[in-house]
Each structure stands twice: as C-alpha cells, then as structure tokens.
Amino acid sequence: xxxxxxxxxxxxxxxxxxxxxxxxxxxxxxxxxxxxxxxxxxxxxxxxxxxxxxxxxxxxxxxxxxxxxxxxxxxxxxxxxxxxxxxxxxxxxxxxxxxxxxxxxxxxxxxxxxxxxxxxxxxxxxxxxxxxxxxxxxxxxxxxxxxxxxxxxxxxxxxxxxxxxxxxxxxxxxxxxxxxxxxxxxxxxxxxxxxxxxxxxxxxxxxxxxxxxxxxxxxxxxxxxxxxxxxxxxxxxxxxxxxxxxxxxxxxxxxxxxxxxxxxxxxxxxxxx
Numbered sequence: 001x002x003x004x005x006x007x008x009x010x011x012x013x014x015x016x017x018x019x020x021x022x023x024x025x026x027x028x029x030x031x032x033x034x035x036x037x038x039x040x041x042x043x044x045x046x047x048x049x050x051x052x053x054x055x056x057x058x059x060x061x062x063x064x065x066x067x068x069x070x071x072x073x074x075x076x077x078x079x080x081x082x083x084x085x086x087x088x089x090x091x092x093x094x095x096x097x098x099x100x101x102x103x104x105x106x107x108x109x110x111x112x113x114x115x116x117x118x119x120x121x122x123x124x125x126x127x128x129x130x131x132x133x134x135x136x137x138x139x140x141x142x143x144x145x146x147x148x149x150x151x152x153x154x155x156x157x158x159x160x161x162x163x164x165x166x167x168x169x170x171x172x173x174x175x176x177x178x179x180x181x182x183x184x185x186x187x188x189x190x191x192x193x194x195x196x197x198x199x200x201x202x203x204x205x206x207x208x209x210x211x212x213x214x215x216x217x218x219x220x221x222x223x224x225x226x227x228x229x230x231x232x233x234x235x236x237x238x239x240x241x242x243x244x245x246x247x248x249x250x251x252x253x254x255x256x257x258x259x260x261x262x263x264x265x266x267x268x269x270x271x272x273x
Contacts, residue, residue, distance in 0.1 A: 029230070033063065033064045033065045033068070033229070033230050034063055034065050035063060036062055036063060038063050038064035038065070039061075039062060039063060039064065041064045042061070042064055042067045045064070045067075045141075049141055049142035050142065051142050055072055055073055055076045055144075056070045056071065056072060056073060056144075057070060057071045057072070057073055058070060064230065065229045065230060068145060068228075068229060068230050069145055069146065069211075069227045069228070069229060070144075071146065072144055072146070077144070077263060077264040077265045078265050079148065079221070079222035079264070079265035080265060080266075080267055081221060081222060083192065083193045083221075084193060084270055084271040085267050085269075085270050085271075086150060086151065086194060086237075086239070086244055086267070086268055086269045086270065086271075087150065087222070087264075087265050087266060087267055087268060088137060088150075088262045088263065088264055088265065088266050088267075088268050089137070089147050089148050089149065089150040089199060089225070089235055089237065089264065090137050090139060090143070090144070090146070090147040090148070090235045090264050091137075091139065091143040091144045091262070091263050091264050092137035092138050092139040092140070092143055092234075092235065092261075092262060093137070093138045093139075093140065093259035093260065093261055093262070094135065094136065094137050094138075094250060094254075094259060094260045094261075094262045094268065095108065095135075095136045095138070095253075095254050095259050095260075096133055096134070096135050096136075096246050096250050096251065096254040096268075097133070097134045097136065097254065098131075098132075098133060098134075099116055099129055099130060099131060099132050099133065099134055099238075100130070100131070101130050101131040101241075102130070103115060104116040104117055104126050104127065104129065104130045106119075106134045108257075116129050116130075116134070116238065119184075119200070119236070120161075120186065120198070121161055125188070125198075128196060128240055129198070129238045129239075129240055129241075130241065131240075131241030131242070132238060132239050132240040132241045132243070132244075133238075133239045133243075133244050133246065133269075134236065134237075134238055135236065135237040135238075135239070135268065136234060136236055137234060137235040137236070137237075137262070138234050138259065139228065139233045139234065139235070144263075144264065145227055145228045145229075145233070146224055146226070146227040147201065147224075147225050147226060147227065147228075147235050147264070148222050148223055148224050148225050148264060148265075149189065149199070149219040149220060149221055149222065149223050149225050150189070150197065150199055150221075150237055151189060151191040151193065151194060151197060151219070151221050152189070152191070152192075152218070152219050152220050152221035153189050153190040153191045153192060153218075153219055154189070154190040154218060154219075155187055155188070155189050155190075155214070155216060155217055155218060155219040156187050156188040156189075156216055157187065157215060157216040158185055158186070158187050158212050158215060158216075159185065159186050159187065160183075160184075160185045161183065161184050161185070161186075162183055163181050163182045163183040163184065163203075182202050182203055182204065183202075183203040183210070184200055184201065184202040184203065184210075185200065185201050185210050185212060186198050186199065186200035186201070186236075187199055187212075187219075189219045193271055194239055194240075194243045194244060194271070195239075195240045195243055196240065197237060197238060197239050197240075198236075198237065198238040199225070199235065199236075199237055200235065200236040200237075200238075201226065201228070201233065201234070201235055201236075202233060202234040202235070202236060203228070203233060204233045204234065209228070209229045210226065210228060210233075211226045211227050211228070211229070212225060212226040213225065213226050222265065242272055243271070243272055244269045244270075244271070244272055245269050245270055245271070245272045245273075246268065246269040247267060247268055247269055250268060250269070
C-alpha cells in the first residue's frame with residue numbers, strides 16, 4: 001500500500017491528512033521552495049519524473065519553484081486559433097463529464113459526485129451550466145504548470161474560494177469531493193462562440209499558490225493566464241448546454257472512466273451545430 005492509500009484509506013492516515021491538507025503547511029512548504037537552498041531538489045525531481053528538458057527554458061533558475069513554473073520554448077505548444085475549436089488551456093489528463101439538467105450534478109464514473117453550485121458557491125451562476133459539460137484537466141507533477149485562456153472575450157474578476165489542499169490523484173477523488181473542498185479560483189469568460197465559459201484553477205496538496213496574472217478585463221485566446229507552484233493541480237472548464245461537441249475519443253474514454261493525455265493548445269471539441 002503506497003503513501004496516498006495509507007493517508008486516504010486508513011484511520012491513522014486520515015488523522016495525518018488533516019494536517020497535510022491545511023493551507024498553512026502548504027504556505028510553509030512554499031516558502032522553502034521559493035528559497036535558494038531548495039535548488040538541490042531539482043535534479044532528483046527531474047530524474048524521478050523523467051522530465052524532458054528540451055522543451056523548456058531553464059536559464060536563470062535559482063529555486064525549486066522557479067524550475068516548477070518553468071516556461072516552455074517558443075513554438076512547443078501550438079494553439080489552434082480557429083474560433084469554432086475549443087482547445088486545452090493546459091497540459092494534463094482530461095476527463096469530460098456531462099452536467100445533469102435538473103440539479104446541476106457532475107456525474108463521473110468512479111469519482112465523487114458534486115454539483116456545479118457547490119463548485120462555484122454561486123447557485124445563479126451554476127444554473128447557466130445545467131445540461132452543459134465539465135472538462136477536468138488533472139496536471140501531474142511532470143506536466144507544464146502554466147495555463148492559458150481557453151478562449152477570448154470579456155473576462156470577469158478572479159473569484160477565490162478558500163479551502164483545504166488535498167491531492168487530486170484518483171485515490172483522493174474516489175474518497176472525497178476534492179474539487180469542492182480544495183482552494184480554487186475562477187473567472188467567467190464571455191466567449192463569442194461558446195457563450196459564458198468558466199475557467200477554474202484548483203490547488204492541491206503542497207501547492208502553495210495559484211497565480212493568475214491578470215484581473216478583470218479582456219481574455220485573449222491562447223495567452224498565458226497564470227501558473228501553479230509545486231504539486232499536482234487541476235484546471236476545470238465549464239461550458240453551457242448545446243455549445244460543445246467533444247472529440248469522440250475524449251467522450252468515449254471519459255464514459256469508460258479513462259483520462260485522455262492532452263497538451264496545451266490541442267483540440268478537445270468544436271462548436272455544436
């Protein structure tokens with residue numbers, strides 16, 4: 001039994017989990033990972049996670065967090081700018097869930113049920129997504145941890161919802177409604193093509209910060225929106241009903257409870273006709 005299974009599936013583990021999932025511990029870890037002594041962690045991290053550095057800019061890195069939020073080289077993530085295509089705003093493992101038309105419940109195959117209202121803590125806004133689609137991009141530690149705008153349009157303010165910081169790996173998702181428990185931040189983007197879409201970033205265990213680079217204003221399709229610091233994390237997109245036709249393999253994989261590996265800028269679906 002590995003460490004996460006012990007934490008989430010045993011009584012002693014759950015007691016320890018109450019400490020590990022607190023934002024205070026995450027902030028403390030973040031302070032160390034922002035400091036020059038943390039640089040010794042970089043090489044073992046690269047080896048353990050088999051990170052290929054060819055795609056990344058690695059000059060001028062002096063702390064672990066500077067490495068973790070490293071930038072990609074120009075041209076390594078091509079973003080389809082066709083307005084009828086919805087692209088991934090980040091690297092990760094993608095699951096797509098249909099939101100029911102009555103209670104707004106997101107119904108995964110093997111994970112905890114949750115409602116869009118509990119995710120947003122705003123029932124009126126959540127009602128706009130009944131019958132729509134919830135796209136969940138789960139970033140692993142070896143992924144590129146910067147994210148961009150999935151589409152352009154008028155952008156609302158960034159809404160931060162405080163919470164705990166559980167891991168977003170499946171062992172936790174099967175045990176807890178992680179996305180409605182963890183700290184998260186979202187904004188509404190008024191896309192001319194896909195209507196009001198919500199883009200949300202969800203923190204995870206030992207993620208000290210979700211950093212959004214811009215406030216209320218104008219979102220530019222494919223432009224960098226922000227980044228995560230250390231740990232796994234998640235980006236969620238909500239699209240309203242009758243707007244998005246999913247890529248068939250993503251639809252089928254999600255139906256079977258299988259995540260689809262995807263990169264920033266890759267097509268996930270297109271305008272529904």
